[in-house]
Amino acid sequence: MNNQPAPQRLLSWFNPLGRNPGSWAFILNRLTGLGLTMYLFLHLMVLGRLAQGPEAYEEFLALTKSPLIKLGELLVIGAVIYHGLNGLRVVLTSFGLGVRRQVQMFYLSVLLALVGTAIFAFRMFAG
Amino acid sequence: MPEQWTVTLRIYRQKTNEPSRYDTFTLEVNPDEYILDAIERVWAFHDRSLCFRHACHHSTCGACGMRVNGVEKLTCITTIRSVARPNAVLTIEPLRNFPIISDLVVDMGELYRKMEAVEARAVLPITEAEIEKPPHQWKTEDSQYVRLSDCLECGLCISACPVAATSQPYLGPAPLAAAQDHRLDRRPDLLTLIDSEHGVWRCHSAFECTAVCPSFVDPGRRIMDLRKQTISAKIRHFFGK
């Protein structure tokens, strides 16, 4: 076991075994952060299609109607809500506010992200 | 007749320049014994080459920190009952984020050096101890009384911290908690270190330190308070105070 701190051990960040809600919040924050960064690139690439004329763009828009893409969009919505709310939690605790309630704030962030995603899902699929 | 359980200890072994392995030892134990008692029994009756650290056996020296089933524990105060069931397998591993010297013994030198860098106090006037009374209830003469600082320098918080896993220079929870205990208004000379790249802003709020700390230091809360102290100190500094 290489037991010393080292940047290449960053995969250990994502191991939730034996860890507490604070770490789950940390892990989820990183995963949603990475996901949203990837989405941003994807989004910019898609916008780049505009430059290739209306046909290419229309073709792409047709693709976005597929359920798989819609599911991906829902993931993005969930990630945005969670990442934003957890960001607020981190800011508040960094100012010494609600430190003893940080676990409850994490659960609330997850709950609100789930509710928000469910509302969007309803509007997307049933609305 | 005390209750008897059979448990198996699966202990991490590693000697210099040898590959690591796990050795298993099955023991009859009283579940109200401590994990450290079981490890000592392995050493006494099964394998004298097993290396582990301990001294006080009552959560004062901070030497017996290990990971039990992946979670940091002070093994001299962790009962077998609190972490196992009859016939359980208990995996015992050294703390993370410190170099292994032998088996369960890690080199804690880096933590001690960082504690020295912030001039961590081993004792403090009772009037400055957070968990006693609010400041206005103390009389001036009470400051002659001192108490031991809560931190045992056991390193459990460093082992549990995700940032400490990837950043060697990060000061880490116990040293930052020790700096918070000084208060930056009393020790403005610590500001440069605390406000540095490897100081108080490096924490990513996983609060694992607070979850594993066996001694009520609550490093997570103290780090957050130290951030407040840092901002206040910088504002004071900005206005030339």
Ligand code: SF4
């Ligand atoms: S802060 Fe707690 S866990 Fe960390 S070294 Fe001190 S006593 Fe141990």
Ligand code: FES
């Ligand atoms: S043996 Fe001293 S703290 Fe456990």
